[in-house]
Structure formats: structure tokens, C-alpha cells
Amino acid sequence: MLTGNRFLAALLLTAAPLVAHGAHAAEITGAGSSFAAPIYQAWGDEAKKAVGISLNYQSVGSSAGQNLVSARTVDFGASDAPVAPAKLASSSLYQFPTVVGGIVPIVNIPGVASNALKLDGETLAGIYLGTISTWNDPKIVALNPGVTLPDLAIAPVHRADGSGTSFVFTSYLSKVSSAWKDQVGAATSVQWPGGAGARGNDGVGASVRATEGGIGYVEYAYARRNSIPTVQLQDKDGEFVKPETASFAAAAAGADWEHAPNFAVDLLAPAGKNAWPIMSATFVLVPTNAKDPARGAAVCTFFANAFRTGDATAQKLDYVPLPETVKQQAVSGCPTKGSN
Template identity: 55%
Template sequence: MRLMLSSAIVLGALSLAACGGGESSKPVTPANSNASGTAAKASTGGITGAGASFPQPIYAQWAQDYNAAKGSQVNYQSIGSSGGVKQINAKTVDFGATDAPLSKEDLDKNGLVQFPTVIGGVVPIVNIDGVEPGKLKLDGATLANIYLGKITKWSDPAIKALNPDVNLPDAVITTVFRSDGSGTSFNFTNYLSAVSPEWKEKVGAANSVKWPTATGTAGTAGKGNEGVANFVRTVKNSIGYVEYAYAKQNAMSHVSLKNKAGNFVQPSLETFSAAAKADWSSAPGFGLILTDQADANAWPIASATFILVQAKPQDAAKAKATLSFFDWVYNSGDEAASKLDYVPLPADVKALVRESWKQVVDANGKPVL
């Protein structure tokens, strides 16, 4: 299956739209959305969600499979994590999606219940002639210095020292980053903050940051994982960051990264799983950050992705339908997730999540599911 990077993806009953904040270019034309980045309600039946582009490939597959199995529609719009949080708070969708977990304070303040669906990985991708996937090696400090604008050419000694056997051009590096508020950006910048004190001080970690290379010809912005992938595909000597499914399904050249244990690792189910060895029960709203984990095999920029639902929904039937979909996902969606290189949640974590769904109640205070 090839993940299309065109204006919209419709799988089964799922519609995709990419939209967000201001950007330097518009490689993706939004569908089922308006200019302000507000997700549109589905016109007929089903449930609607909006948010992170990180999990869009698996949400698309799950929606198609669920429609085939149950005859029920799920409409999901990829508008970025910030957009997903905004829409669930505005109660214009049945569920929001974010890769940057909300704190307990924010969940309580806005009356939300949060739970994870799968674990994946953010991967740097490059477009350099002759460089095959996984051949280019980078460590955290070098990656941070590229995005800080301190390393400006692929022939820089720091990159060559890590890649003595790779033929790298004496060419200017173009950095590609997200124009919209993005959980993928949060996890990427969270990692850079962990490995680079200078990045932490000057830029920090957030859904949206002031990119040091955003001015001039050194950088360009794209909407969603789709937009970043599209730019890297078309701009020679560029580097960007996307969820691994976008890189793999489009045969893009990803980077091998040096992890906290000092090992160069490739993105895979195994390295994502190694990063996810954590105590989920200890985190309110399951809000674990999985970047820069110490396991010897851990991918350095692993991430869970999360769903947000109203604890006291206005429409209990829609809330029940939403949780029923994710209950089906937990029962029947693991194989599809693995095929797209996402790590399914362990059975004990799924049990904890199902218990947390009791917080979603109707007008009489009874659990909707």
C-alpha cells in the first residue's frame, strides 16, 4: 500500500484534510475543512475525529476495516495535534487526537479523558542523491545543530566524521519542519531539548516553536506529516521529520540515529517497543513521553499517540459509538498497526484504558460503555 501525498485521502468512510497555521508553502490542499483550520462535521451519520497526522495512516486503515466489519463510519481529519485539542475542546468533533499528551491539569480543566492507541516513531528523512534508507548516521547533537543552523552543509566535518563511507555532497542543507501545531514537532523538539542544552535554552519543546532556520533559504515549512514528506521528496539535499509510516510507505531515505545508550539504531517495531518499556499506570491520562529512553535498542524519538474524549459528552450515543470503535481497535486492530510499523499497546495497558473509560458518563452519571 502506498500512502498518497495528494490533496486528500479517503479510505472507506474516512476523509483526510491537512490544515493549520501560517506556512511558507501549501503542498496539500485541505478537504472537508475551512480556511481557519476548523474540522468540518461529517454530513451523514458515523463519528468524527480530528487531530494528529502522526497516526493518520493507521486511523485510515482502522476506519476502512471497521466499516467493512461493522458497517459504521469513522471520519478522521488530519489537522495537527493542536487542531485536535482545539476541536475536542470546542465540542465540534467526537474525539480529538494528539501526539503531545495533555497534563492532568489540562484534562481536568477541560473535562477530558485521554488514552493512547499505538506507539510509533518520528524519523528524520533526507533527500540526498545516492543515500539509501538507513545509511546516513546522525547523533542528537549533530541533528540539533543542523536545525539550529550551525551546520549548513552535508559536507560539514561533524557529519562526515559520523559517515566516513558515505559520499556526501558539498551542498547547502534545507531543513523542513511543520507549519501547524504538531505533536510530531513536540516529540522531535522534546528529543532535541534532551540531547542539546543549546536547543533547550534557545528553542525548547512545544507543538509550535520558532525554528532557527525558518528565515531565508535554509528552511521551509509544510502542513502535517504529509506536507513535510512532500517537501523532502521534492527538495534536493533537504532534511525533515515524519512518522515512520510516511517514510516507509513512500520509500523515503530515513536516518539511523545514535541512541542514549550510544548505539546506532534503525526505526522498527523492535526499537519502538524498546522505547515503550514504561510504567503506564503511573502517568495521569497515560501521558508518557518516550523520547531518549535508556534501553540499548530504543529508537530515540519514539512516541505514543493519544485520543481525547469529553468526560461528560453532550451526545451519549456518539460517545458510546466512539468508545466502541476504539474497543474494536484494541480487539481487532493490532495486525493492521504492525503492518504499518506502529506498536500495538500491551494487553495490560489496554485493560487500564478500558477501565479509564468509566469516566465517560451520560447525563445520569452512568458510563456510556
């Protein structure tokens, strides 16, 4: 039996003839998740050299990614919000994960260094509900002894587009705050109680950087790349955890992939020491009846190559690679033949 990278290499060799057959098979298009954009763009650079496949990926948000692949406008969609089984069936889509990553709150508070501020889930929900409106609110002060917090209005920033990152963030708030669950809930788009909207992780990051008192939520790579201060969050055991590779890996280690239908694993507020509480897998959606079979096969080859060779790149960008068994299951189920 083939295992690990040998299995993925064999799949690459099997799919290669399918890729070679269409004039446009070496070019694929994808759209959706801005959370996943950095890794897909990096894997795209590698795939062009390794397997001759060029990727055009548009970071337009998870909701748009789902809609575009359902309409067969792109060869694959990308979403941080897993698609429900009924919708996968009705849209003839196959869903699989690619990497795991952390969603992090970012702040712009004069005089407060990155990771100096500590928040728990209830307080974070209160900020976005508008019941906590200044940075020196007693609830924030109580969590931060020794930190000088200014009498400055909090300016929450949220995603304006339909967003898997918002789905993950609001799902976390719903899990840790009954008030948030009852008043707002979790979805790719919600009725935000207040604050300003911005498009994409990069838009939220830019808005927070430009706004004194700002707070937002982004995929970690955007915060690190743009040197935007992050915060510590309280984990399930009541300890405060910094957003970093070790805490992301600790959270991902407890994922129950075996019992997750369509790979839709729950990584929010996981148990375990030093486990970052806002984690998500990000998913690819591939038509099971691609209009162009060669392009459909090329998508599967692209991700087989990424799974075989792309772990170091993922880690460099602060994502957590999937376990080898999950990679194998994901690629072996990928539809390498389409229908006209």
C-alpha cells in the same frame, strides 16, 4: 476476572446497546494527529464492518485536534502531545493512548542511500539550529566514515501547523541538546531558527522529496510508504540504530506506564539495546460530558474494537500495539455515557 481480549469483548457488548440508540450514533468524527491518521483510517475501515460505526477523521494536526474536541466540534480529538492534567479537567476530557510509533528523520541527499547516513542528537539539533549548514560539515563527516557526502546546502523542513509530531521531535532535541533546550525548547509550535514549513506529515515528506539537500521529520509510516530515505540515530548507549519495527518495539518495551499520569509516558531516548530514540504514544481525547451520549458511547466502542482486533493492522503500518493491561485501563476509563 476477565482479562485481555475477553475483557475488551465484554466492554464491546456492554456498549453496543448505547450505540444502537441514537439515529447518528453509528457515525463518529475525529480530528487531530497526522501521526495517527494511517492507523485510525485503517481501524475505521474495520469498525464499519465489525461494529457498524463509520469514522470521519480529519488529519489537521494535534493542536487543532485538541481545540476541536474542547469546543465539542468533533467527537474525539487526537494528539501526540499529551494534554496537561489541568487542561483535561477544565475541558472535561478523558485522555488515553492508542498505539506507539517512531518519529524518523528523512533526507534527500544525492548519492546517499536510505539508512547510510548516521546522525546523533547534537548534530541533528545543530542542523535545525542552523549551526551545521552543509552535508559535508566536519561534524557530519566524522560520524560517517566511508560515506561520500556532497558539498550541498542542508534544507531543513519543519511542520508549519501546530503538531504533536513537532512536540515529540523538539522534546527529543531538548533532551539531547542543551543549546536547543535553551534557544528553542519543546512545544507543538516553536519559533524555528530557519528552514521551510509544511503542513502535516505528508506535507513534510513531499517537501523533502522535492528538495535536494532536504531533511525533515515524519511518522515512520509516511517515510516507508513514500520510499523517502531515513537515517540511523545514535541511541542512549552510543550505538547507531536503524528505524524499523524491531527498534520501535525495543524502545516501547521499556515504557513505564504504571507511573505515567493520564498515560503520558516518556519514550524519548530510552535505555535498552537497539531502542529507537524518538518514540511517542499517540493519544485520544474524549469528552466526559458528550453533547450526544450515543456518539460518545460509539467512540468508546470504536476503540474497544480496535484494541481487541486491530493489533495486526497496527503492526502492518509500523506502529507498536499497547500492552494488554494498558488497553484494558484505557477502555475501562472511557466515558460511555454523556450529558445533554
